[in-house]
Amino acid sequence: MIPAPLPENEAERLEALLSYGILDTPSEAPFDDLALLAARVCEAPIAFVNFVDAERLWAKAALGMDFTECPRELSVCSHTILEGQPLVIEDLAMDPRFADNPTVAGEPGVRFYAGAPLVTASGHALGSLCAIETVPRELSSAQRDGLAALARQVVAQLELRLLRSSRSARHSPTPSRRSATAAASSRTWSGSSPPVRPNRTPSCCSTLTGSSSTTTPSATRPATPCCPVSRDSSTR
DSSP states (O other), rough: OOOOOOOTHHHHHHHHHHHTTTOOOOOOOOHHHHHHHHHHHOOSSSSEEEOOOEEEEEEEEEEEEOEEEEEGGOOHHHHHOOOOSOOOEEEGOOOOOOTTTHHHHSSTTTOOOEEEEEOOOOSSSEEEEEEEESSSSOHHHHHHHHHHHHHHHHHHHHHHHHHHHHHHHHSOOOOOHHHHHHHHHHEEEEEEEEOOOOOOOOOOGGHHSSSOOTSSSTOOOOOOEEEEOOOOOOOO
């Protein structure tokens, strides 16, 4: 088995892969559907949407085989990301790069592989959309083109997923905004009646509003009020 060399832009490629936030996420229908279409186009029973991480191959979607990840050095897809076009190997057992691969020499005995690289607009190959089978076979040029077209749709789904995530984060309230909203809500009263305002009558006017049974208007002239309130009619 001959491991694939690292791409020249490996550091930038891994950074781009991480920026999509796709690794170790649950299955999603758009990627499952594209794996199904790849299997139909290639007339193969098994298909994957794979991403090549630093040390492993991780499957976002898997059809026809229970597979999640494997060491990168064992993956055929690590070779696919070095190609600018679909990689088709009609018989893995006859290829010195893969003849002693455990998945070829042992179970499940993979023999046929067809994979198209998942290349972003910036030129980073993040993984592959691939179809495999346990018997040697060929792939027509029309099927190659179809597989490549589906691989472009996988990248389009990645971009759409990233856009939705960015919009969601942009419209979510930040902690400071949530605090301000909560404070504003606490200042809002409920019910039909407004809050009762405290009595702000100046203390100097208490002589005009309180009862004064010991002093008669004729005996004592009321003091001039300090604020513009109306006098009692009896003093007019």
